[in-house]
Every structure is written in C-alpha cells, then in structure tokens.
Amino acid sequence: xxxxxxxKSAGFKFSAKLGATRAILRAFGVFGDPxxxxxxxxxxxxxxxxxxxxxxxxxxxxxxxxxxxxxELGTRILRDRTLFLNREQGGVPxxxxxxxxxxxxxxxxxxxxxxxxxxxxxxxxFGPRMISKxxxxxxxxxxxxxxxxxxxxxxxxxxxxxxxxxxxxxxELLGVPEEYHDRFIRAGRKVGPVIDGxxxxxxxxxxxxxxxxxxQVFTELIELRxxxxxxxxxxxxxxxxxxxxxxxxxxxxxxxVLAVTGFETTTNLIGxxxxxMTGDRAQWDLLRExxxxxxxxxxxxxxxxxxxxxxxxxxxxxIALAGHHIRANSSVVVLIxxxxxxxxVYDDPDRFDLTRENPAEHLSFSGGIHYCIGAPLxxxxxxTALRVLAERLPDLRVAGPVVRRSSPxxxxxxxxxxxxxxx
Ligand code: HEM
Numbered sequence: 001x002x003x004x005x006x007x008k009s010a011g012f013k014f015s016a017k018l019g020a021t022r023a024i025l026r027a028f029g030v031f032g033d034p035x036x037x038x039x040x041x042x043x044x045x046x047x048x049x050x051x052x053x054x055x056x057x058x059x060x061x062x063x064x065x066x067x068x069x070x071x072e073l074g075t076r077i078l079r080d081r082t083l084f085l086n087r088e089q090g091g092v093p094x095x096x097x098x099x100x101x102x103x104x105x106x107x108x109x110x111x112x113x114x115x116x117x118x119x120x121x122x123x124x125x126f127g128p129r130m131i132s133k134x135x136x137x138x139x140x141x142x143x144x145x146x147x148x149x150x151x152x153x154x155x156x157x158x159x160x161x162x163x164x165x166x167x168x169x170x171x172e173l174l175g176v177p178e179e180y181h182d183r184f185i186r187a188g189r190k191v192g193p194v195i196d197g198x199x200x201x202x203x204x205x206x207x208x209x210x211x212x213x214x215x216q217v218f219t220e221l222i223e224l225r226x227x228x229x230x231x232x233x234x235x236x237x238x239x240x241x242x243x244x245x246x247x248x249x250x251x252x253x254x255x256x257v258l259a260v261t262g263f264e265t266t267t268n269l270i271g272x273x274x275x276x277m278t279g280d281r282a283q284w285d286l287l288r289e290x291x292x293x294x295x296x297x298x299x300x301x302x303x304x305x306x307x308x309x310x311x312x313x314x315x316x317x318x319i320a321l322a323g324h325h326i327r328a329n330s331s332v333v334v335l336i337x338x339x340x341x342x343x344x345v346y347d348d349p350d351r352f353d354l355t356r357e358n359p360a361e362h363l364s365f366s367g368g369i370h371y372c373i374g375a376p377l378x379x380x381x382x383x384t385a386l387r388v389l390a391e392r393l394p395d396l397r398v399a400g401p402v403v404r405r406s407s408p409x410x411x412x413x414x415x416x417x418x419x420x421x422x423x
Contacts, residue, residue, distance in 0.1 A: 079367050149161075150422050218255045314330065315330065393423070
C-alpha cells in the first residue's frame with residue numbers, strides 16, 4: 001500500500017513538473033525567444049536556428065541559458081577545457097526530467113578525471129582494428145535485413161532496416177550472445193527514444209522498466225563474461241572492474257548509455273540520409289551511379305540534418321564569451337544543427353550537396369574530450385548501409401507519409417515508408 005501511495009505521489013509530482021515546464025516554455029515562446037521555441041520541439045528547427053544566429057555569436061535566452069549557433073564559437077566552446085558537463089555541485093544541467101537515466105555515473109555525464117579513466121578503458125573497442133573487424137559483419141547484417149524484405153514490395157526504412165541495424169551492431173560490440181538478443185533488442189528499443197526527453201508519466205515508467213531489463217541482461221552477461229571472457233567490450237570492462245579500474249555501477253551505466261547513444265543516432269543518420277537524397281533525385285542518382293560516394297553522403301547528412309542537435313557545457317568560474325560575461329555554473333548550449341548550417345563556413349548551407357568540399361567540418365559528433373567515441377562506428381555503419389541500399393535498391397523512393405520527430409535534441413524519422421524490392 002505504502003509503495004502504491006509512494007508511486008502515485010511520485011507520479012503526481014512528475015506530472016506537475018512536466019506541466020509547469022510546458023507552461024514556462026509556452027509563455028517564453030510567445031515572447032519570441034527562439035531557444036525556448038526550439039525546446040518546445042519543431043519538425044523543422046532550421047528557420048529558428050537562423051534566428052539564433054542573427055542574435056550574434058552567443059546570446060542569453062529568456063530561460064537564462066546561453067546559446068550559440070555559431071560554428072566558430074561552438075567549436076571553441078566544445079574544445080574548451082574550462083567548460084564542463086556538470087555544475088560544480090554535480091548533476092547534468094537540464095536533465096532533471098531524465099533523472100532515471102544513469103548519466104551521471106556514465107562517460108556521458110562525467111568530467112575529468114573520472115571521464116578520462118572511463119574513456120581510456122573503452123577506447124580500444126572503437127579503434128581501427130575493431131572497426132575493420134565489424135565492417136564485414138555490418139555488411140552481412142545489412143544484406144541479411146534486406147534479404148528478409150526481398151519478397152515485399154515496399155517497407156518501412158526505419159522499422160525494417162535502419163532501426164534494427166545499430167541494435168545488432170551494438171549487440172556484437174558488447175558481446176551479447178544470440179540467446180539474449182530478443183530481450184536486449186526489446187529493452188533497447190524502449191530506452192532509445194528517451195534521448196528526446198521524458199515526455200509523459202507512461203514514458204518514464206516504460207523507460208524505468210526498460211532500464212531495469214537492460215540492467216538485468218547486462219548483470220547476467222557480466223557474470224557470464226567473468227567466467228568466459230571474449231573479444232568484446234563487456235569482457236574488457238569486466239576485467240577492468242575486477243582490477244578495480246571502474247566500479248560495477250559505472251560498468252552498468254556505460255553499457256546502458258551505449259544503448260541510448262548508439263541506437264537512435266545511427267538509425268537517424270541512415271534515415272536522414274535516405275530522406276535527403278531521395279528528396280533531391282539528382283543526389284540519390286550520384287550515389288546510385290557511384291556507391292563509393294557513400295562516405296561523402298554520410299558527412300553531408302551529418303552536416304545537413306544532424307541526428308544530434310545540441311551539446312551543453314558549464315563553466316566552473318566566470319568566463320567571457322564573444323564579449324559577454326558568463327557567470328560560473330551557467331548553462332551554455334551549442335546548437336549543433338545551427339552551427340552546421342553557418343553561412344560563415346558553408347556556401348549555400350541549406351542545400352544538401354554531395355559534392356560539397358568541406359562537409360566533414362560539421363559539429364555533429366561534438367568536439368574536445370567528449371568527441372563521440374562511437375563516431376568511427378557510426379560512420380562505418382552509415383557508409384555500409386547506404387552503399388548496400390544504393391546497390392540493391394537503385395530505384396528507392398519515399399512511398400508514403402513520413403513521420404519526423406519534433407525533438408529539440410535529436411533529428412530523425414519514426415516512419416519512413418519506401419518503395420521497391422531489394423535485388
Ligand atoms: C550518427 C551517430 C552519432 C551521433 C550523431 C553521435 C553524437 C554524439 C555527440 C554529439 C556526443 C557528444 C555530446 C557532448 O559533447 O556533450 C556523443 C558522445 C558519445 N557518443 Fe555518440 N553519436 C553517434 C553514434 C554513437 C555510437 C554508434 C556510439 C556507440 C556505440 C556512441 C557513443 C557515444 C558515447 C559513449 C559518447 C560519450 C563520449 C564522451 O563523453 O567521452 N555514439 N555522441
């Protein structure tokens with residue numbers, strides 16, 4: 001009974017907080033603050049990004065957050081060693097609604113020296129040797145997924161291809177054995193969308209349940225790998241755990257965070273690439289005629305429609321940014337999507353152009369010490385997926401209503417119906 005009352009009261013508090021947050025965002029949005037309007041979620045945030053850039057290199061939003069859409073300043077902020085992820089007293093700013101995620105003990109929520117320690121332990125799993133080992137497997141997985149669709153005329157690119165692929169790849173990376181696949185994929189699919197933010201009580205409950213399921217899967221796998229180690233990330237981190245180099249809490253948090261960061265982002269990279277190129281047939285034709293352009297297609301997609309739209313930092317002391325005085329512990333947000341279309345860096349930035357000379361200067365993988373550790377893997381997955389799609393589905397077209405996420409932090413589609421039968 002007490003538990004039921006506790007959970008009802010927690011639910012009420014959560015709903016009240018969610019309602020209050022929405023009301024604040026609506027109120028400031030009405031006053032024309034572009035950052036506040038972005039936080040409400042927009043299907044097409046790019047016109048608002050242009051408004052942010054018009055306010056100068058950095059400005060203070062009505063919510064008190066400092067915001068930049070400048071490529072030059074954004075790069076500087078992300079590389080600046082005097083800016084951190086956490087406030088001095090701890091906690092990831094702006095993630096209060098996502099308290100259920102174990103960010104704070106994960107690599108994504110830690111500052112040095114803990115961040116440096118964890119990053120060093122994980123880095124070899126994302127190195128060139130491992131990436132070339134996975135390339136063959138990823139190609140096999142892509143072809144396997146398309147083979148399953150070869151009797152259908154049309155399918156949903158997200159549901160049937162771009163969604164399952166990164167889950168299977170992270171399963172390989174972590175060393176999830178076949179008998180665990182169903183549980184892992186079921187929980188992973190529920191955890192991933194939370195990167196958008198927890199939007200309802202039901203979502204918070206589902207998410208908590210999915211994190212518990214993943215924790216259970218990973219706890220069993222850690223026990224398994226302790227007895228029978230392999231050439232996978234869980235084995236490597238389990239050894240480090242036994243040697244006292246990372247705690248069990250950090251080990252579990254790391255595995256969960258990979259599930260959150262690695263699934264949705266890579267799915268959206270593939271979906272956004274197909275959407276952009278099939279929307280401008282000449283671009284798709286370039287890829288179809290020369291599948292070796294796949295790496296360029298990946299970089300231009302990351303620039304033009306980045307799956308990750310924001311990164312946040314906090315100075316621990318007062319600092320100056322572009323002539324503004326920024327007080328200690330203020331939030332500074334880099335709008336990655338805005339920086340990637342900064343006309344100071346890119347000609348005709350709102351155009352998707354496979355032949356662009358400098359697509360890879362984007363900030364989609366962030367910068368500095370938190371530069372995405374999974375970038376080589378995401379790039380390789382994206383390139384392989386696009387190459388296989390161009391070869392086996394040269395006439396690929398969007399064939400129905402596309403449903404886009406309207407999230408301030410992640411860009412992608414939840415539905416992308418396409419026509420064609422894989423050859
Ligand atoms: C297109 C796909 C991806 C995009 C756009 C992306 C984007 C990002 C961004 C922007 C950050 C830095 C956040 C910050 O600076 O605060 C980041 C960090 C991270 N990403 Fe990715 N990511 C992608 C794929 C992946 C994959 C496939 C994995 C793992 C399998 C992964 C794992 C991580 C981890 C562990 C971090 C934290 C690194 C650190 O703090 O040192 N990401 N990612």
